[in-house]
Amino acid sequence: MKREKWTGKMGFILVSVGSAIGLGNIWLFSWRVGEYGGAAFLIPYLLFVFGIASVGLMEEWAFGRSQVKGAIGAFENVFEEKKEGAGKIGAALGFIPVAAVFSIYIFYAIVIGWLLKYFFLSFTGAFNVINIPEYFGTFTGTANTIGWHAVAVIGTMVIVFFGVQRGIEKANKIMMPVLFAILLILVIRSVTLEGAMDGIKYIFVPEWSKLAEVKTWIMALGQAFFTLSLGGATMLVYGSYARDDTDIPSASIQAVSFNFMASMLAALAIIPAVFAFGLDPAAGPGLLFVSIPTVFAKMPGGYIFGILFFLSVVFAGFSSSVSMLEPAVEGFMDKTGFSRGKAVLLLSVVAFLIGLPLDVDMSKFGTWADITTIYVLPFGAFVAAVVFFWVFGADKARAEINKNSNIRFGKWFEPYGKYIFVLVAFVVLVLNIIYGGIG
Ligand code: TRP
Numbered sequence: 325m326k327r328e329k330w331t332g333k334m335g336f337i338l339v340s341v342g343s344a345i346g347l348g349n350i351w352l353f354s355w356r357v358g359e360y361g362g363a364a365f366l367i368p369y370l371l372f373v374f375g376i377a378s379v380g381l382m383e384e385w386a387f388g389r390s391q392v393k394g395a396i397g398a399f400e401n402v403f404e405e406k407k408e409g410a411g412k413i414g415a416a417l418g419f420i421p422v423a424a425v426f427s428i429y430i431f432y433a434i435v436i437g438w439l440l441k442y443f444f445l446s447f448t449g450a451f452n453v454i455n456i457p458e459y460f461g462t463f464t465g466t467a468n469t470i471g472w473h474a475v476a477v478i479g480t481m482v483i484v485f486f487g488v489q490r491g492i493e494k495a496n497k498i499m500m501p502v503l504f505a506i507l508l509i510l511v512i513r514s515v516t517l518e519g520a521m522d523g524i525k526y527i528f529v530p531e532w533s534k535l536a537e538v539k540t541w542i543m544a545l546g547q548a549f550f551t552l553s554l555g556g557a558t559m560l561v562y563g564s565y566a567r568d569d570t571d572i573p574s575a576s577i578q579a580v581s582f583n584f585m586a587s588m589l590a591a592l593a594i595i596p597a598v599f600a601f602g603l604d605p606a607a608g609p610g611l612l613f614v615s616i617p618t619v620f621a622k623m624p625g626g627y628i629f630g631i632l633f634f635l636s637v638v639f640a641g642f643s644s645s646v647s648m649l650e651p652a653v654e655g656f657m658d659k660t661g662f663s664r665g666k667a668v669l670l671l672s673v674v675a676f677l678i679g680l681p682l683d684v685d686m687s688k689f690g691t692w693a694d695i696t697t698i699y700v701l702p703f704g705a706f707v708a709a710v711v712f713f714w715v716f717g718a719d720k721a722r723a724e725i726n727k728n729s730n731i732r733f734g735k736w737f738e739p740y741g742k743y744i745f746v747l748v749a750f751v752v753l754v755l756n757i758i759y760g761g762i763g
Contacts, residue, residue, distance in 0.1 A: 327392060328488035333570050335493045337579050340381075340562055342496040342643030343553045344583040345503070347435065347612075348763070350637060353547060354591035355607035358526040360543055361534025368535070368544035373580055377548035379745045380705060381559055382576045386724040387712045388563030389570070394654040395421045395557050395708065398564070402716045415659075417711065421556030421704030422651045426671070427696040428555075429648035430679045431689060433480060435609075436641040437472035438464060442613060443634035451621040451630060460613040465686035473683055474676065480645045481672040484653055487664060488565050492646050499639040506636040507586065510593035513629055514600075523596030526605065542755050546762025549752050551583060553644070555701045556708030557651035564654070572724075573731040586640075593633070597623065612637070649675070698761045702753040709741075709749045718742040 330336040357365050391398035396418035403414025441463065445451060463469065483495045514520060534540045553559055566572075594616065598605045601622050603615045620630035649671065656667040682689040712721055718738035726732050755762050 327565070329565050329567050330493055331489060332567070333575060335489075335497070336562070336566050336570055337575050337582070338500055339492055339496045339643075339647070340385075340553075340559065340575070340579045341582045341586075342500055343558055343562065343647035344551055344579060344644075345500075345586045345640050346551075346553075346644035347432075347637075347641065348547065348551045349583070349587040350590045350594070350640060351608050351612050353551070353587040354527075354594045355605055355611060356543055356547060357587075357591055358595060358605060359607070360537075360540040361531040362526060363528050363530035364532050364534050365540060365544060368541045369547060370584070372545050372548035373552070373584065374577075376545070376745065376748050377552045377554060378576045378580050379741060380549065380554040380709065380749065381552050381579065382572050382725050383709060383712050383721065383741065383745070384554065384556065384559035385563030385566060385572050385576070386721065386727075387708065387716065388560040389566045389568070389572070390716070390720070390724045392564055393658065394418075394561040394564055394651050395704075396655040397658050398560065399711055402711060406715060414711070414715075417707060419655070420700070421560070421708055422655045424696060424700035424704040425555050425557040425648045426652040426675070427692070427700060429480075429645060429652075430675050431682060431693045431696065432641070432645050432648060433476045433675060434469065434473050434679055434682055434689065436476035436479075436638065436645055437469055437474075437683075438609075438613065439634060439638050439641055440475055441469070441472045442617065443631070443638050445617070446620065446627070446630035446634050449627060451617045451626070456617045456621065457614050460609065464609075465684060465689070467684055469683045470680065473679060476641075476645070477672050477676045477679075479642055480649055481668055483642065483646045484649050485665060485668045492650065495646065496643050499643050503636050503639045503643075504586070504589070506632045507589040507593055510629060510633055510636070511589055513623070513625070514593050514595075514597040517597055517600035517623065519600035519602075520596035523599030523605070524592075526599060527591050527595055542759065542762055545748075545752060546756065549702070549705060549749075550697070550763030551587070552580065553647060554705040554749075556704035556706075558647045560708060561651040561654050562647065569728045571729045571731070572727070573729045573733070694761060697763055698756045699753075701763070702749070702756045706746070706749040706753050709746045713742040713746055 387398055391401045396415050399414035399418030400411045404411030483491045595605055597619045598615050601619050603618055620626035652671050653667045657664060682692050718741055721741055722733055722737050
Protein backbone atom coordinates (compact mmCIF):
# COMPACT_ATOMS: atom_id res chain seq x y z
CA MET A 325 0.00 0.00 0.00
CA LYS A 326 1.41 3.36 -0.98
CA ARG A 327 1.52 5.92 1.76
CA GLU A 328 -0.63 8.96 1.13
CA LYS A 329 0.59 12.56 1.27
CA TRP A 330 -1.16 15.90 1.69
CA THR A 331 -1.75 17.64 -1.63
CA GLY A 332 0.78 20.34 -0.72
CA LYS A 333 1.92 22.85 1.84
CA MET A 334 -1.44 24.58 2.01
CA GLY A 335 -3.26 21.35 2.74
CA PHE A 336 -0.70 20.47 5.38
CA ILE A 337 -1.09 23.82 7.12
CA LEU A 338 -4.85 23.57 6.92
CA VAL A 339 -5.12 20.17 8.56
CA SER A 340 -2.67 21.18 11.28
CA VAL A 341 -4.60 24.36 11.96
CA GLY A 342 -7.73 22.22 12.06
CA SER A 343 -6.17 20.07 14.74
CA ALA A 344 -4.89 23.06 16.67
CA ILE A 345 -8.19 24.93 16.69
CA GLY A 346 -10.48 23.18 19.10
CA LEU A 347 -12.14 23.56 22.44
CA GLY A 348 -8.86 24.86 23.83
CA ASN A 349 -9.27 27.98 21.72
CA ILE A 350 -12.91 28.40 22.50
CA TRP A 351 -13.65 27.46 26.06
CA LEU A 352 -10.20 28.00 27.56
CA PHE A 353 -8.47 30.79 25.70
CA SER A 354 -11.32 33.28 25.69
CA TRP A 355 -11.70 32.96 29.43
CA ARG A 356 -8.02 32.84 30.26
CA VAL A 357 -7.08 35.91 28.33
CA GLY A 358 -9.51 37.92 30.43
CA GLU A 359 -8.81 36.19 33.70
CA TYR A 360 -5.03 36.42 33.50
CA GLY A 361 -4.57 40.04 32.65
CA GLY A 362 -6.20 40.74 29.28
CA ALA A 363 -3.70 42.06 26.77
CA ALA A 364 -0.97 41.45 29.35
CA PHE A 365 -1.65 37.69 29.08
CA LEU A 366 -0.83 37.86 25.39
CA ILE A 367 2.80 38.59 26.22
CA PRO A 368 3.60 35.24 27.89
CA TYR A 369 1.18 33.48 25.57
CA LEU A 370 2.81 34.74 22.37
CA LEU A 371 6.25 34.25 23.80
CA PHE A 372 5.52 30.62 24.64
CA VAL A 373 3.53 29.76 21.58
CA PHE A 374 5.99 31.27 19.06
CA GLY A 375 9.20 30.81 21.03
CA ILE A 376 8.69 27.39 22.61
CA ALA A 377 5.62 25.44 21.52
CA SER A 378 6.35 26.14 17.83
CA VAL A 379 9.65 24.32 18.33
CA GLY A 380 7.62 21.34 19.53
CA LEU A 381 5.41 21.65 16.49
CA MET A 382 8.38 21.69 14.10
CA GLU A 383 9.96 18.82 16.03
CA GLU A 384 6.90 16.60 15.74
CA TRP A 385 6.35 17.44 12.08
CA ALA A 386 10.00 16.92 11.17
CA PHE A 387 10.22 13.72 13.17
CA GLY A 388 7.25 12.23 11.35
CA ARG A 389 8.45 13.43 7.98
CA SER A 390 11.98 12.11 8.47
CA GLN A 391 10.77 8.59 9.31
CA VAL A 392 7.66 8.60 7.10
CA LYS A 393 5.88 6.94 10.02
CA GLY A 394 3.71 7.83 12.98
CA ALA A 395 5.13 7.76 16.51
CA ILE A 396 5.30 3.98 16.93
CA GLY A 397 7.18 3.31 13.69
CA ALA A 398 9.26 6.47 13.98
CA PHE A 399 10.48 5.72 17.50
CA GLU A 400 11.14 2.14 16.47
CA ASN A 401 13.30 3.26 13.53
CA VAL A 402 15.50 5.65 15.46
CA PHE A 403 16.02 3.19 18.31
CA GLU A 404 16.88 0.37 15.94
CA GLU A 405 19.35 2.63 14.15
CA LYS A 406 21.08 3.39 17.43
CA LYS A 407 21.30 -0.19 18.52
CA GLU A 408 20.24 -3.34 16.80
CA GLY A 409 17.35 -4.96 18.60
CA ALA A 410 16.42 -1.78 20.46
CA GLY A 411 13.63 -1.09 17.99
CA LYS A 412 11.14 -2.90 20.18
CA ILE A 413 11.78 -0.53 23.06
CA GLY A 414 11.27 2.38 20.68
CA ALA A 415 7.99 0.96 19.42
CA ALA A 416 6.78 0.45 22.99
CA LEU A 417 7.70 4.03 23.87
CA GLY A 418 6.01 5.31 20.73
CA PHE A 419 2.86 3.55 21.77
CA ILE A 420 2.52 5.93 24.74
CA PRO A 421 1.80 9.17 22.84
CA VAL A 422 -0.49 7.36 20.40
CA ALA A 423 -2.46 5.81 23.25
CA ALA A 424 -2.52 9.18 25.02
CA VAL A 425 -4.07 11.01 22.11
CA PHE A 426 -6.49 8.14 21.49
CA SER A 427 -7.61 8.37 25.13
CA ILE A 428 -8.23 12.04 24.63
CA TYR A 429 -10.26 11.19 21.57
CA ILE A 430 -12.43 8.93 23.71
CA PHE A 431 -13.72 11.81 25.82
CA TYR A 432 -13.43 14.51 23.16
CA ALA A 433 -15.99 12.57 21.09
CA ILE A 434 -18.37 12.78 24.03
CA VAL A 435 -17.99 16.56 24.16
CA ILE A 436 -18.61 16.77 20.41
CA GLY A 437 -21.77 14.78 21.10
CA TRP A 438 -22.92 17.49 23.54
CA LEU A 439 -22.07 20.13 20.95
CA LEU A 440 -24.11 18.31 18.33
CA LYS A 441 -27.03 18.22 20.72
CA TYR A 442 -26.74 21.97 21.31
CA PHE A 443 -26.46 22.56 17.59
CA PHE A 444 -29.70 20.64 17.24
CA LEU A 445 -31.29 22.59 20.12
CA SER A 446 -30.33 25.86 18.45
CA PHE A 447 -32.17 24.71 15.33
CA THR A 448 -35.36 23.88 17.14
CA GLY A 449 -35.32 27.21 18.93
CA ALA A 450 -35.13 25.39 22.24
CA PHE A 451 -32.91 27.97 23.94
CA ASN A 452 -35.99 30.14 24.38
CA VAL A 453 -37.93 27.32 25.96
CA ILE A 454 -35.66 25.26 28.18
CA ASN A 455 -34.17 26.29 31.48
CA ILE A 456 -30.65 26.67 30.17
CA PRO A 457 -28.62 26.56 33.41
CA GLU A 458 -30.43 23.44 34.56
CA TYR A 459 -30.56 21.74 31.22
CA PHE A 460 -26.87 20.97 30.90
CA GLY A 461 -26.80 19.08 34.19
CA THR A 462 -29.87 17.07 33.31
CA PHE A 463 -28.52 16.11 29.90
CA THR A 464 -24.87 15.27 30.58
CA GLY A 465 -24.16 12.18 32.59
CA THR A 466 -27.32 10.52 31.30
CA ALA A 467 -28.09 7.93 28.64
CA ASN A 468 -29.53 10.73 26.49
CA THR A 469 -26.00 11.61 25.45
CA ILE A 470 -25.24 8.19 23.97
CA GLY A 471 -26.91 8.74 20.60
CA TRP A 472 -25.12 12.06 20.13
CA HIS A 473 -21.85 10.50 21.17
CA ALA A 474 -22.42 7.83 18.53
CA VAL A 475 -22.98 10.50 15.87
CA ALA A 476 -19.68 12.15 16.86
CA VAL A 477 -17.81 8.85 16.62
CA ILE A 478 -19.41 8.00 13.28
CA GLY A 479 -18.67 11.46 11.88
CA THR A 480 -15.01 11.22 12.87
CA MET A 481 -14.86 7.68 11.56
CA VAL A 482 -16.23 8.61 8.15
CA ILE A 483 -13.72 11.42 7.68
CA VAL A 484 -10.75 9.30 8.75
CA PHE A 485 -12.04 6.38 6.68
CA PHE A 486 -11.60 8.36 3.47
CA GLY A 487 -7.95 8.80 4.30
CA VAL A 488 -5.39 11.53 4.27
CA GLN A 489 -6.32 13.47 1.13
CA ARG A 490 -9.91 12.60 0.43
CA GLY A 491 -10.91 12.43 4.08
CA ILE A 492 -8.97 14.58 6.52
CA GLU A 493 -7.68 17.20 4.08
CA LYS A 494 -10.95 17.54 2.22
CA ALA A 495 -13.01 17.86 5.40
CA ASN A 496 -10.68 20.54 6.73
CA LYS A 497 -10.77 22.40 3.43
CA ILE A 498 -14.49 22.78 3.92
CA MET A 499 -14.63 23.21 7.67
CA MET A 500 -11.79 25.67 8.25
CA PRO A 501 -12.89 28.47 5.89
CA VAL A 502 -16.46 28.13 7.14
CA LEU A 503 -15.24 28.27 10.73
CA PHE A 504 -13.31 31.48 10.15
CA ALA A 505 -16.16 33.07 8.21
CA ILE A 506 -18.65 32.27 10.97
CA LEU A 507 -16.33 33.55 13.67
CA LEU A 508 -15.98 36.84 11.80
CA ILE A 509 -19.74 37.23 11.54
CA LEU A 510 -20.15 36.45 15.22
CA VAL A 511 -17.45 38.93 16.21
CA ILE A 512 -19.26 41.70 14.38
CA ARG A 513 -22.52 40.77 16.10
CA SER A 514 -20.92 40.48 19.50
CA VAL A 515 -18.92 43.71 19.58
CA THR A 516 -21.83 45.79 18.30
CA LEU A 517 -24.15 44.74 21.11
CA GLU A 518 -25.03 47.33 23.67
CA GLY A 519 -22.80 46.81 26.68
CA ALA A 520 -20.18 44.91 24.71
CA MET A 521 -17.52 47.38 25.79
CA ASP A 522 -17.04 45.73 29.18
CA GLY A 523 -16.20 42.47 27.45
CA ILE A 524 -13.81 44.16 25.05
CA LYS A 525 -12.11 45.74 28.04
CA TYR A 526 -11.96 42.36 29.78
CA ILE A 527 -10.01 41.02 26.81
CA PHE A 528 -7.87 43.98 25.91
CA VAL A 529 -7.22 46.22 28.89
CA PRO A 530 -3.87 45.02 30.16
CA GLU A 531 -3.61 44.30 33.84
CA TRP A 532 0.14 44.44 34.10
CA SER A 533 0.17 43.26 37.70
CA LYS A 534 -0.89 39.83 36.48
CA LEU A 535 2.49 39.43 34.85
CA ALA A 536 4.00 39.35 38.31
CA GLU A 537 1.91 36.28 39.14
CA VAL A 538 3.53 32.94 38.38
CA LYS A 539 0.18 31.40 37.58
CA THR A 540 -0.28 33.68 34.57
CA TRP A 541 2.92 32.33 33.03
CA ILE A 542 2.05 28.76 33.86
CA MET A 543 -1.40 28.97 32.28
CA ALA A 544 0.05 30.61 29.19
CA LEU A 545 2.58 27.81 28.87
CA GLY A 546 0.00 25.06 29.28
CA GLN A 547 -2.26 26.79 26.77
CA ALA A 548 0.59 27.00 24.26
CA PHE A 549 1.28 23.26 24.37
CA PHE A 550 -2.32 22.10 24.31
CA THR A 551 -3.46 24.48 21.62
CA LEU A 552 -0.78 23.26 19.20
CA SER A 553 -1.86 19.65 19.85
CA LEU A 554 1.58 18.72 21.16
CA GLY A 555 1.58 15.21 22.55
CA GLY A 556 3.98 13.30 20.35
CA ALA A 557 1.35 11.73 18.12
CA THR A 558 -0.95 14.05 16.20
CA MET A 559 1.47 16.52 14.68
CA LEU A 560 3.97 13.73 14.24
CA VAL A 561 1.64 11.65 12.10
CA TYR A 562 0.51 14.76 10.20
CA GLY A 563 4.19 15.48 9.51
CA SER A 564 4.64 11.96 8.21
CA TYR A 565 2.24 12.78 5.38
CA ALA A 566 4.08 16.00 4.50
CA ARG A 567 6.10 16.20 1.31
CA ASP A 568 9.82 16.64 1.52
CA ASP A 569 9.63 20.04 -0.12
CA THR A 570 7.32 21.42 2.58
CA ASP A 571 8.95 24.35 4.34
CA ILE A 572 8.45 23.36 7.97
CA PRO A 573 9.58 26.57 9.73
CA SER A 574 7.40 28.73 7.51
CA ALA A 575 4.44 26.34 7.83
CA SER A 576 4.85 26.53 11.58
CA ILE A 577 4.72 30.32 11.65
CA GLN A 578 1.60 30.25 9.51
CA ALA A 579 -0.14 27.52 11.49
CA VAL A 580 0.60 29.21 14.80
CA SER A 581 -0.63 32.55 13.46
CA PHE A 582 -3.90 31.10 12.16
CA ASN A 583 -4.43 29.32 15.43
CA PHE A 584 -3.84 32.54 17.37
CA MET A 585 -6.20 34.40 15.08
CA ALA A 586 -8.90 31.83 15.72
CA SER A 587 -8.40 32.18 19.47
CA MET A 588 -8.74 35.95 19.33
CA LEU A 589 -11.80 35.74 17.08
CA ALA A 590 -13.41 33.23 19.41
CA ALA A 591 -12.70 35.45 22.40
CA LEU A 592 -14.16 38.47 20.62
CA ALA A 593 -17.19 36.51 19.46
CA ILE A 594 -17.94 35.21 22.93
CA ILE A 595 -16.79 37.51 25.70
CA PRO A 596 -18.33 40.85 24.67
CA ALA A 597 -21.68 39.13 24.10
CA VAL A 598 -21.48 37.43 27.47
CA PHE A 599 -20.77 40.75 29.18
CA ALA A 600 -23.47 42.56 27.23
CA PHE A 601 -26.04 40.32 28.87
CA GLY A 602 -24.45 40.43 32.29
CA LEU A 603 -23.46 36.78 32.30
CA ASP A 604 -20.53 34.88 33.73
CA PRO A 605 -17.53 34.50 31.41
CA ALA A 606 -16.81 31.14 33.07
CA ALA A 607 -14.22 28.70 31.77
CA GLY A 608 -14.98 25.36 30.21
CA PRO A 609 -18.37 23.73 29.74
CA GLY A 610 -20.15 26.42 31.78
CA LEU A 611 -19.24 29.03 29.19
CA LEU A 612 -20.17 26.97 26.18
CA PHE A 613 -23.28 25.23 27.42
CA VAL A 614 -24.78 27.75 29.80
CA SER A 615 -23.61 31.33 29.29
CA ILE A 616 -23.54 31.19 25.50
CA PRO A 617 -26.97 29.61 24.92
CA THR A 618 -28.36 32.20 27.34
CA VAL A 619 -26.80 34.93 25.22
CA PHE A 620 -28.47 33.57 22.10
CA ALA A 621 -31.81 33.32 23.84
CA LYS A 622 -31.64 37.04 24.62
CA MET A 623 -29.82 38.49 21.64
CA PRO A 624 -31.64 40.00 18.66
CA GLY A 625 -31.23 37.49 15.83
CA GLY A 626 -30.02 34.97 18.38
CA TYR A 627 -31.72 32.10 16.58
CA ILE A 628 -29.53 32.38 13.50
CA PHE A 629 -26.40 33.37 15.38
CA GLY A 630 -26.88 30.45 17.74
CA ILE A 631 -27.06 27.99 14.86
CA LEU A 632 -23.94 29.49 13.30
CA PHE A 633 -22.08 29.46 16.57
CA PHE A 634 -22.72 25.82 17.37
CA LEU A 635 -22.00 24.82 13.79
CA SER A 636 -18.60 26.48 14.03
CA VAL A 637 -17.82 24.79 17.32
CA VAL A 638 -18.87 21.42 15.91
CA PHE A 639 -16.45 22.01 13.02
CA ALA A 640 -13.69 22.98 15.44
CA GLY A 641 -14.42 19.75 17.31
CA PHE A 642 -14.37 17.42 14.31
CA SER A 643 -11.24 18.92 12.80
CA SER A 644 -9.55 18.14 16.12
CA SER A 645 -11.12 14.73 16.72
CA VAL A 646 -9.95 13.36 13.38
CA SER A 647 -6.43 14.36 14.39
CA MET A 648 -6.77 12.33 17.58
CA LEU A 649 -8.02 9.21 15.84
CA GLU A 650 -5.58 9.23 12.91
CA PRO A 651 -2.41 8.48 14.93
CA ALA A 652 -3.94 5.27 16.29
CA VAL A 653 -5.27 4.32 12.88
CA GLU A 654 -1.87 4.84 11.26
CA GLY A 655 -0.12 2.87 14.00
CA PHE A 656 -2.61 0.05 13.76
CA MET A 657 -2.37 -0.18 9.97
CA ASP A 658 1.40 -0.05 10.14
CA LYS A 659 1.74 -2.76 12.76
CA THR A 660 -0.95 -5.20 11.67
CA GLY A 661 -1.20 -4.59 7.94
CA PHE A 662 -4.95 -4.09 8.34
CA SER A 663 -6.65 -1.92 5.74
CA ARG A 664 -7.58 1.64 6.71
CA GLY A 665 -11.25 0.68 6.70
CA LYS A 666 -10.80 -2.15 9.17
CA ALA A 667 -8.50 -0.16 11.45
CA VAL A 668 -10.86 2.82 11.52
CA LEU A 669 -13.89 0.69 12.22
CA LEU A 670 -12.26 -1.32 14.97
CA LEU A 671 -10.74 1.66 16.77
CA SER A 672 -13.97 3.64 16.50
CA VAL A 673 -15.93 0.83 18.09
CA VAL A 674 -13.34 0.56 20.86
CA ALA A 675 -13.38 4.32 21.48
CA PHE A 676 -17.17 4.33 21.60
CA LEU A 677 -17.40 1.38 23.98
CA ILE A 678 -14.80 2.75 26.38
CA GLY A 679 -16.62 6.07 26.25
CA LEU A 680 -20.00 4.57 27.17
CA PRO A 681 -19.43 4.43 30.95
CA LEU A 682 -18.19 8.03 30.77
CA ASP A 683 -21.38 9.08 28.99
CA VAL A 684 -23.52 8.20 31.95
CA ASP A 685 -21.26 9.19 34.80
CA MET A 686 -19.85 12.70 34.95
CA SER A 687 -17.42 11.92 37.70
CA LYS A 688 -15.90 9.10 35.66
CA PHE A 689 -15.85 11.46 32.70
CA GLY A 690 -13.98 14.06 34.76
CA THR A 691 -11.45 11.56 36.05
CA TRP A 692 -10.77 10.24 32.57
CA ALA A 693 -10.39 13.71 31.09
CA ASP A 694 -8.06 14.73 33.92
CA ILE A 695 -5.78 11.71 33.79
CA THR A 696 -5.38 11.83 30.03
CA THR A 697 -4.77 15.58 29.73
CA ILE A 698 -2.79 16.11 32.93
CA TYR A 699 -0.49 13.09 32.95
CA VAL A 700 -0.50 11.09 29.75
CA LEU A 701 -0.54 13.77 27.07
CA PRO A 702 2.29 15.96 28.46
CA PHE A 703 4.27 12.79 29.03
CA GLY A 704 3.87 11.93 25.36
CA ALA A 705 5.03 15.40 24.31
CA PHE A 706 8.07 15.10 26.56
CA VAL A 707 9.02 11.61 25.37
CA ALA A 708 8.76 12.63 21.71
CA ALA A 709 11.02 15.61 22.35
CA VAL A 710 13.62 13.45 24.08
CA VAL A 711 13.60 10.83 21.36
CA PHE A 712 13.84 13.42 18.58
CA PHE A 713 16.51 15.69 20.04
CA TRP A 714 18.52 13.07 21.93
CA VAL A 715 18.08 9.67 20.32
CA PHE A 716 17.61 10.80 16.71
CA GLY A 717 20.07 13.60 17.46
CA ALA A 718 19.93 17.37 17.59
CA ASP A 719 22.11 17.79 14.48
CA LYS A 720 19.87 15.58 12.36
CA ALA A 721 16.83 17.22 13.92
CA ARG A 722 18.01 20.64 12.83
CA ALA A 723 18.85 19.40 9.34
CA GLU A 724 15.38 17.89 8.93
CA ILE A 725 13.66 21.06 10.09
CA ASN A 726 15.84 23.20 7.80
CA LYS A 727 15.36 20.90 4.82
CA ASN A 728 14.00 22.83 1.83
CA SER A 729 13.27 25.81 4.01
CA ASN A 730 13.96 29.46 3.36
CA ILE A 731 14.36 30.03 7.05
CA ARG A 732 17.52 28.31 8.25
CA PHE A 733 18.09 27.70 11.90
CA GLY A 734 21.73 28.02 12.88
CA LYS A 735 23.77 25.82 15.13
CA TRP A 736 22.23 27.51 18.19
CA PHE A 737 19.02 25.64 17.47
CA GLU A 738 20.57 22.35 18.53
CA PRO A 739 21.17 23.19 22.21
CA TYR A 740 17.91 25.14 22.13
CA GLY A 741 15.97 22.01 21.20
CA LYS A 742 18.07 19.57 23.14
CA TYR A 743 18.19 21.43 26.44
CA ILE A 744 15.71 24.28 26.53
CA PHE A 745 12.78 22.71 24.72
CA VAL A 746 13.17 19.32 26.36
CA LEU A 747 13.44 20.98 29.75
CA VAL A 748 10.34 23.08 29.16
CA ALA A 749 8.41 20.01 27.99
CA PHE A 750 9.40 18.37 31.25
CA VAL A 751 8.37 21.43 33.25
CA VAL A 752 4.98 21.38 31.51
CA LEU A 753 4.52 17.80 32.68
CA VAL A 754 5.51 18.63 36.25
CA LEU A 755 3.35 21.76 36.39
CA ASN A 756 0.39 19.82 35.05
CA ILE A 757 0.78 17.39 37.90
CA ILE A 758 1.28 20.07 40.55
CA TYR A 759 -1.58 22.28 39.39
CA GLY A 760 -3.92 19.48 38.38
CA GLY A 761 -3.96 20.58 34.75
CA ILE A 762 -2.76 23.69 32.94
CA GLY A 763 -3.56 22.84 29.32
N1 TRP B 1 -5.53 21.61 20.02
C1 TRP B 1 -6.87 21.20 20.28
C2 TRP B 1 -7.59 22.22 21.13
O1 TRP B 1 -7.09 23.27 21.39
C3 TRP B 1 -6.95 19.87 20.96
C4 TRP B 1 -6.24 18.78 20.28
C5 TRP B 1 -6.48 18.26 19.08
C6 TRP B 1 -5.19 18.03 20.80
N2 TRP B 1 -5.62 17.24 18.81
C7 TRP B 1 -4.82 17.08 19.85
C8 TRP B 1 -4.53 18.13 21.99
C9 TRP B 1 -3.77 16.22 20.08
C10 TRP B 1 -3.49 17.26 22.20
C11 TRP B 1 -3.11 16.32 21.26
O2 TRP B 1 -8.69 21.97 21.55
